[in-house]
Amino acid sequence: MIASLRRLGFLACALLATPLSFATDTPTSREMWHGAVELQYAELSAASERLEASAARFCQSPDEALRQRLENDWMSAYQAWQAVRFIQFGPVEQNSRGWQLQFWPDRKNLVGRKVGIWLKATDAPDVEDIASDSVAIQGFPALEYLLYDDAMDDQVLSEPAACDLMQAITTHLADTTSALHRDWQAFGEHYLETADYTETTLASAIQSLEILEDKRLGEPMGLKGAPANGYLAEAWRSGKTVRLVESSLEGLRTGFLPGLTTLLREADALPLAEAFRDQLDKTLAQASELSPGLVPALDDEAAFRGLQSLYLDISQLRHLLGNEIAGELGLVRGFNSSDGD
Amino acid sequence: MQRRQILKVGLGSVAMALTPLSWALPAREEVDWLFSAVDDPSGGHFIAGVALDGQTRFMIEVPERCHGGCLRPDSRQAVLFARRPGTRMYVIDGDSRQLAHTIAAGEGYHFYGHGVFDLSGRYLYVTANRLADSAGLVRVYDAANDYAHVRDMPLEGIGPHELRLMPEGDTLVIGLGGIQTHPDYGRVKLNLDTMAPALLLLDRHSGEILARHTPSHHQLSCRHLDVAADGTVVAGYQFEGPEWETHPLICRLDAAGRFSELALPDEVTASLHHYIASVAFSRVSANVLITAPRGNRVLLLDAEQGRLNANLALPDAAGARCDGNGGFLVSSGQGGLYRVTPGTSAPELLASLELRWDNHLT
Numbered sequence: 001m002i003a004s005l006r007r008l009g010f011l012a013c014a015l016l017a018t019p020l021s022f023a024t025d026t027p028t029s030r031e032m033w034h035g036a037v038e039l040q041y042a043e044l045s046a047a048s049e050r051l052e053a054s055a056a057r058f059c060q061s062p063d064e065a066l067r068q069r070l071e072n073d074w075m076s077a078y079q080a081w082q083a084v085r086f087i088q089f090g091p092v093e094q095n096s097r098g099w100q101l102q103f104w105p106d107r108k109n110l111v112g113r114k115v116g117i118w119l120k121a122t123d124a125p126d127v128e129d130i131a132s133d134s135v136a137i138q139g140f141p142a143l144e145y146l147l148y149d150d151a152m153d154d155q156v157l158s159e160p161a162a163c164d165l166m167q168a169i170t171t172h173l174a175d176t177t178s179a180l181h182r183d184w185q186a187f188g189e190h191y192l193e194t195a196d197y198t199e200t201t202l203a204s205a206i207q208s209l210e211i212l213e214d215k216r217l218g219e220p221m222g223l224k225g226a227p228a229n230g231y232l233a234e235a236w237r238s239g240k241t242v243r244l245v246e247s248s249l250e251g252l253r254t255g256f257l258p259g260l261t262t263l264l265r266e267a268d269a270l271p272l273a274e275a276f277r278d279q280l281d282k283t284l285a286q287a288s289e290l291s292p293g294l295v296p297a298l299d300d301e302a303a304f305r306g307l308q309s310l311y312l313d314i315s316q317l318r319h320l321l322g323n324e325i326a327g328e329l330g331l332v333r334g335f336n337s338s339d340g341d
Numbered sequence: 342m343q344r345r346q347i348l349k350v351g352l353g354s355v356a357m358a359l360t361p362l363s364w365a366l367p368a369r370e371e372v373d374w375l376f377s378a379v380d381d382p383s384g385g386h387f388i389a390g391v392a393l394d395g396q397t398r399f400m401i402e403v404p405e406r407c408h409g410g411c412l413r414p415d416s417r418q419a420v421l422f423a424r425r426p427g428t429r430m431y432v433i434d435g436d437s438r439q440l441a442h443t444i445a446a447g448e449g450y451h452f453y454g455h456g457v458f459d460l461s462g463r464y465l466y467v468t469a470n471r472l473a474d475s476a477g478l479v480r481v482y483d484a485a486n487d488y489a490h491v492r493d494m495p496l497e498g499i500g501p502h503e504l505r506l507m508p509e510g511d512t513l514v515i516g517l518g519g520i521q522t523h524p525d526y527g528r529v530k531l532n533l534d535t536m537a538p539a540l541l542l543l544d545r546h547s548g549e550i551l552a553r554h555t556p557s558h559h560q561l562s563c564r565h566l567d568v569a570a571d572g573t574v575v576a577g578y579q580f581e582g583p584e585w586e587t588h589p590l591i592c593r594l595d596a597a598g599r600f601s602e603l604a605l606p607d608e609v610t611a612s613l614h615h616y617i618a619s620v621a622f623s624r625v626s627a628n629v630l631i632t633a634p635r636g637n638r639v640l641l642l643d644a645e646q647g648r649l650n651a652n653l654a655l656p657d658a659a660g661a662r663c664d665g666n667g668g669f670l671v672s673s674g675q676g677g678l679y680r681v682t683p684g685t686s687a688p689e690l691l692a693s694l695e696l697r698w699d700n701h702l703t
Binding site: 089090091093094095096099103107108110134135136183187190196332334335336337340341 | 380408424425454525526529530531533534582583584585614616618634635637656657659674675697698699700
């Protein structure tokens with residue numbers, strides 16, 4: 001993914017002299033990344049199991065309190081996924097798992113169409129039906145439709161068609177995230193002993209910031225050459241777009257920053273790590289001050305200015321990582337190597 | 342490319358001058374164009390015709406990222422194809438340096454980024470997806486009739502990618518990637534657990550599938566290939582399974598039709614990062630060059646012996662083509678255009694452009 005790591009070349013040679021591993025006192029950047037991401041996948045798996053249990057409880061005895069709990073558990077699991085979305089390689093690529101968890105953007109409303117088809121089906125789906133169907137029905141957006149879409153005003157969630165569908169999706173989600181966590185653990189040895197994954201991890205984090213800036217905010221806000229379009233935002237049905245962005249930033253803070261700091265310290269460039277941390281904290285503070293939704297801000301000048309500030313903060317964060325830090329480390333990102341055919 | 346025979350080998354010229362590879366432009370100075378899909382630094386999509394000095398060039402802006410291309414024999418035309426799941430192909434006139442035609446895949450179809458002409462240059466064979474049932478097809482177009490669509494040849498499989506014409510002129514060899522995609526889902530791979538890739542031979546007249554060779558793992562997507570003058574085919578895979586596994590990435594169909602996979606040392610296979618972009622035969626010997634952009638490498642192989650002759654570093658190594666002198670031209674996604682000559686220890690940088698070359702050179 002990245003052509004060269006000039007400055008680290010020397011370092012890598014030095015590290016080869018000592019066993020690359022657990023014997024050393026200070027963990028390497030890859031050890032830190034692997035450990036932190038394992039915790040993030042563990043949380044995603046646990047939150048998905050809570051969501052599955054919550055859906056089962058609600059369907060058994062639907063009431064307002066359990067519904068509220070269900071919505072909260074959906075959001076917690078969705079946020080746990082956002083936190084570890086900066087990892088775009090390894091087990092999450094298997095069977096398009098990332099897409100299974102979150103099919104987005106959805107320009108053709110495939111999520112709505114797929115849910116609509118299953119709601120009308122004569123036989124309720126089981127988890128195998130969901131597993132063999134499209135990614136549009138497998139993830140958090142399909143559950144969001146069931147919980148929040150206007151069309152669900154006419155269809156009570158607690159009725160069998162909707163409840164069975166919801167339970168099948170949450171079970172599939174729990175299965176997928178549990179497998180993801182397990183596979184990440186098994187992936188550890190390969191990740192730790194393959195030096196290229198240092199570059200891969202950095203490139204993946206850079207790309208996640210690019211997607212954050214351009215796709216998750218820029219396009220729905222109308223900052224990328226086309227008019228604003230709230231339907232391109234994530235979680236527009238629930239109005240939680242900004243909260244998801246915030247979770248991704250928090251995930252970089254806990255999952256990515258420690259390993260990055262280690263890497264930059266070894267490269268004698270600790271000030272860059274501090275600059276990244278400061279900008280990340282500033283961005284997080286800005287995100288936490290905003291209302292949860294993006295769509296309402298499109299028609300509200302003051303709210304839109306707040307979003308623009310967040311967009312600019314993320315843009316600076318991306319520049320810091322993708323240009324200054326990548327430059328310092330001698331990383332050059334490829335064209336075909338990151339998106340060939 | 343088939344029509345390019347080696348014209349001046351044996352002149353003993355060790356000078357760097359290249360044998361003319363493609364057409365000359367009678368009205369202007371003689372220019373040998375390399376065609377490639379490129380992006381400019383701001384992300385705009387173009388088809389570029391670039392002379393080998395890298396300086397002389399023309400650029401045609403297109404609305405989508407393109408991928409591979411082919412030359413039309415005995416003509417001044419080249420055709421470049423939109424990348425999956427794009428829906429257009431672009432006929433470029435090398436004389437006028439203009440876009441001559443734009444042909445749409447048609448409602449309900451998209452292209453995969455590759456095509457090839459028959460020896461006469463009349464019929465153009467293009468890999469395509471019929472969206473209604475995800476059927477992989479070769480769509481046939483008549484260049485003598487403004488590229489009218491003539492017919493479709495189904496491949497009994499999903500995701501055909503690069504195809505070439507065998508030297509006898511009657512058989513197409515096709516890399517069937519096996520990956521299902523749909524424009525509604527963008528570039529999401531929809532069937533990674535049930536892929537059925539293959540290397541196919543197809544009778545271009547009858548549409549009969551003459552052979553179907555299956556890679557050793559169902560997630561080895563057979564994508565890019567080239568054919569030697571003697572009919573030997575070498576194809577490259579992209580592995581869609583767990584990246585911690587190691588599988589062979591190169592297969593060969595020898596001139597007698599025997600299929601095999603090349604076992605490179607594990608560390609070499611691992612260094613390719615599961616991804617082969619371009620395959621190009623030398624027209625002079627059994628040398629074949631393979632690019633691996635994720636591994637930032639090019640490999641030179643002896644296709645006959647199945648021997649690795651060279652393993653060279655080249656950043657984001659992308660498009661590849663024979664240079665007519667027994668060597669190769671290789672583009673880099675980072676903008677460089679290189680010459681790789683068997684026996685030399687490093688690629689020679691010919692030009693460095695502010696362009697991102699896509700995976701194929703025509």
